[in-house]
Amino acid sequence: MSDRVLTFMAKLKALFAQRRADSAFDEEMSTHLEMLAEKYEREGMSAREAARAARRQFGNTALLKQRQRESRTTMFFANVWRDVRYGVRQLAKTPVFTIVCVLTLALGVGANTAVFSVMHAVLMKMLPVEDASRVFYVHTTGYPDGASQTGDPNTSFSYPVYRALREQGGLQEVMTFIPMSTSGKAPVRVGTMPEEAAGDMVSGNYFRGLGVGTELGRGFAEEDEDDHAPVVVLSESFWATHYERSRDVLGKTLYIKSIPFTIVGVAAKGFEGTEGKLPLDLWIPLQSRPEFNAWGSPAEDGMYLTEQKFWCMKLMVRTAPGVSREQALAKAQGLFERAAYTGVAQKRAGDETYRLSFNEAKQFDSQDGSFARALTMLMTMVGLVLLIAMSNVVMLLIARNASRQREFSVRLALGAGRREIARQLLTESFLLVALGGSAAWFFAVGATRALGSWAQIQSNLQPDGVVLGFTLGVLLLLALVFGLAPLRSAMSSGPELVLRSSATVSQSSSQQVRAGNAVIVTQIALCVVLLVGAGLLLGTLRNLLKTPLGQKPQGLLVFGVHPQHAHTKEESITFFVALQQRLRTIPGGESVSMASSRPGSGWSSNNAGVTVDGHKPNGVEPGQANFRKNTVGADYFRTMGVPLVQGRDFSDADSTSAPEVLIVNETFAKKYVGTLNAVGHVLTNSKGGHPILIVGVVKDHKYTSITEEAMPMLWTVFTQGGAVSQLDIEMRVPGDPMAMLPTVRKVIAQIDPDMPLLAPMTQSAVFEQSIAQQALFARLAGCFGVLAVVLIATGLYGTLAYRVNRRTAEIGVRMALGAKRSQVVWMVLRGSLLLCATGVVIGVPLAMAAGKGLESSLYGMKPLDLESYLFAILGVALVALLASAVPAGRAASVNPTSALRLE
Known part of the structure; x- marks a missing residue:
């Protein structure tokens, strides 16, 4: 180890023993002074004169202490520690400022960390395996x-x-x-x-x-x-x-x-x-x-x-x-x-x-590309929130440090260098960011867990080293920005400022006003983008929730059953027929049926190849006739609330020994039979074998999800098919379907105590889960929009209140010269509305570009939806007015006499 390193380590060690070393050095100096004083007393001086002579000969004790301290420790550490103590006192003196900044950082950085954590886990995180x-x-x-x-x-x-x-x-x-x-x-x-x-x-x-x-x-x-x-x-x-x-x-x-x-x-x-x-x-x-x-x-x-x-x-x-x-x-x-x-x-x-x-070998294989795009979009939106939060804190720091210009001037006049002022501001910035970062991390951990739950992702989502590194990088950047942004205004005046009057010191420079205006305009532009995006996504969610399903999922309890001891076709059919009969006897049940795939679950059976009455299906080549299929039980369409257009529902008479039958939807009948009057026609496979009679036509309704388009569908009854390993039971009950669950569990336990109910829930919840991703992103976008509005309101209010306070003397002069209170109010509101209008003009084109990027995620909405843009513009204008109202009222209540006394 080199001598320089050893010296540095020794000085660093000495830093932590500084108080003890200072006491020892003070004691040593006192001993020398006493010895010199005794010497002069022996030479005939009085005790007072001897002490004065000893101090004069010994030299400047404060200077000696400083030199001794420099010899045993690095001044950098000592100065930083002093700056830290001073910064803590400064933050403690302004608790409201500190709390607002910490909460702003916690929300902005915490939201970014949570979204990045999910994005990292889903798109980038590798499996926790060796090499x-x-x-x-x-x-x-x-x-x-x-x-x-x-x-x-x-x-x-x-x-x-x-x-x-x-x-x-x-x-x-x-x-x-x-x-x-x-x-x-x-x-x-x-x-x-x-x-x-x-x-x-x-x-x-x-x-x-x-x-x-x-x-x-x-x-x-x-x-x-x-x-x-x-x-x-x-x-x-x-x-x-x-x-x-x-x-x-x-x-x-x-x-x-x-x-x-x-x-x-x-x-x-x-x-x-x-x-x-x-x-x-x-x-x-x-x-x-x-x-x-x-x-x-x-x-x-x-x-x-x-x-x-x-x-x-x-x-x-x-x-x-x-x-x-x-x-x-x-x-x-x-x-x-x-x-x-x-x-x-x-x-x-x-x-x-x-x-x-x-x-x-990423943690999530074969992840849907749309989910990755939606996460990227969400990360962009939450990044805009962080920019707004960051600019808010910057404005608060500039306003706070502007009121400290007199303090900085005094320090410069007493010999402090500009480097020391910069170090002090950076230290205070790091302290503020450290507090905000700690709160942000706790917020991010909870928000990540909530995001994973909302997105139905349960595996390995908690923030890890990569996410921690991302957060620390963001916080470091913020600390530098917060420390350097107000630096120019803090040192804009030299030591001579201390000699000026308070009124002169209080006047903000035009450069500071322009910089503050630029920040506000940027915030408003970003807020417009977020509000338009939130409006488009919330409109999409509204359209999804209002989409007609073609059935009545309300009042339906659905759960899966997987029999453990029914392996052959006969055993499985016998089991499920007996189960349906048993469930029908439960008091309060209206009807019971079953399906191989529960509607809204996303699962489907894709099939191709069919003839109608032995001929091409409505001119389509038999092998090109594509359709989806579901195997169901008796009373299925009555239980699901799907209207019949023609024919009948499946019944108990459609047994294994009865002729095979099927039911089609309107789209299938129109596309392959050529008419809605499809009952009585016979479908066979593409080779003309396995004939099955159509006995009913039902209205088109949703099968895999809310967002699917109408498609050719047919249904067969499980009693006329092959072996069945699992079916989902659909049970219609009056009132709350989940209230029937304990009774159903008892019935199933009587049949087989080792057979649990698989994923029991309401049928409405199944369909809601099919749009869980869209609902998640729409609601998060709405939350980010609201958060941006709150940040804009607080930032605009704080800036205007600060400016009104600094212009008290000017407003007093105006009112003394005849200005009316309404004119003073309009003066403040006009400035706020001009900033708002400028932000909207810049934000609308940005929002249009963002809307085009969201086009693939929209349902029933256009990227240039007028309602969403009006919502964003009016929302920003209303926020600007509300945030300006209190400062404007305060300006109008200025007493001219009191204000002129400040001059």
Whole structure:
């Protein structure tokens, strides 16, 4: 270590022992003075004369103390500590100013941190695994004809593809994971009450390949996969909530789908699975039992391990050390092309070649692009709020420091340099930002949790090191701006200002006024942009909530049921028919039906290929006739409140032995039958087989979400279909549907005590969830708009009040010369309205550009919606008037005599 470093460390150490060193030095000087005084007394001087002579000979004690202090510590640290103490006293002297600035920073910086935290987690955050740069999700551009998949063709693979990729040398590990159901959850039982838990079936090398350790016990081995062992690894959060982190959990039994599994480990804290919003509770090895077919599919349709055309497995890879992503991908592509056609028709000349891709192992795979765009838009809006908040604080600091110009002048006159003044202002700025930043971080933690809940994202959203770095960077920038912005005005006058009168000192320079006006105009322009954006998004939400659904979701209770012991077609049909009959007997129930996909959930079955009465469907090639399908129960349309246009609803008579029937919607009838009078026509598949009679036509109504356009739809009854693994029960009741839930739970428990209700809620809530993203961003945009208005109002009020106070003498002169009170009021209001008009003129073109950027997020609204622009302009004008009213009234109440005395 160099001498300079050692010296610096010694001085830094001395800084913290400064008081003790000062006392010792004072004692030493006193001893010397006493010795000199005694010497002069022996020479014949009086005690008083001796003491004076001793001090004269010894020299300036204050100077000696200063030099001694400089010799043992750096003056920089000492001066900074002095500035900190002085800054704390200054902030304490103006509590209202301090509180306003801290709250403004907390809101502005906290909102930015919360939105950035969600944006970082969703778009950028990597999985918490070892060396995540070598871990990738596997995607494909498609799958062969004849194969079936889960509804996400880009991330679904067959078991033969998985086995083939595991054997290729360019990849160190190939892991797979399969959700236990379409919702990702499965029925489990820890004690006596069944519940849902999110879980995946995974390969034996899952934890090893990802590099995820365990808090307790072990992960899986390849033998667990090969033997389909009934063992389970819990997440740390599930271990904490259900077993209170007991270390005796190993070896205990957890029932999953009524099958006993032995707990062998607890995953490392912070790891909650891969690829989605839902944090997982448990993992089990790949299973061969029919209860654990992939995604909860009926085993009768084929088990994922043996049905080679069933593409249902999600894959991840870890590349070997020294092997690049491109090299590994090139090797994997060849094996994929050969394995992809196992169990299906072989590739023909001219067929498309499906390409693999390796995507980074981010926390959220396959995130919807619209969500990313909406988050980016939200980040931009909250950034504008931060700019408004920052400019507010800058104006407050300039106004506060303008009143301290006399103080700065005195300090300059006493020998302080401009560097010392700058350091003092920066120190006060850092103190203010530190207080605001602390409050902002606490606000951000709570706001991030709320944002995640509103966006239905539950996994790993809390601020981390990256978010902390972002926040500290913003705070550092703000501290520099707040320290340097008022610096010029603080030192605009030299030491001679101390000799001027108070009235002269009080007059603001024209440069300061122009700078303040520019800040206010900028704030108003940004506020217009935020208010227009909020108006467009809130208008979108209003349109969504008023969209006709074509059905009556009010009064409907919906929940899923997954029978544990009904594996064949006959068993499942018998179970659900008996369940429907049992639920009909519940007192207070009006009607009961069921569906394979609950309306509004976003899930749909996409199908193609149909003929009508053995001919082309209304001139369309049979293979090009696309439609969506849902399998439902008897009384479905009566229960859902969907009007019949023609024919009848499904009934109990539509049993397994009865002729097969179906019902279509208006769009299907018009497009493929050619008329709404479709009852009596027969649909067959594209090859003319499997005829089914149309017995009803229903009004078009929403199926997957509120925003969908009308599409061809048909419905079949589950009693005439194949095996059913899960259905959603729709139960219409008078009054509050959730009040019926305890009674339904008791009935289900009597049928099977291990069978929980899956995602019970009202049908209205299902549709509301389908627009949860739009509602979230609209409401947040509204909050940001309101926050901007509040900041504008406080900033404008503070600036005008300060200016009126500084112009008291001028206003008194005007009134003494005959100016009326109404003229004084108009003088203040006119200045405020001129600033408002200038801000609006600048803000409207910016808002138009922002509206074009929001166009893809709007529903039933145009980017140039006149109502939204008028709302923003009138809102800003009203705020300007209200913020100006009190300062204008104060100006009009100035007493000319009192004001002239100030001169």
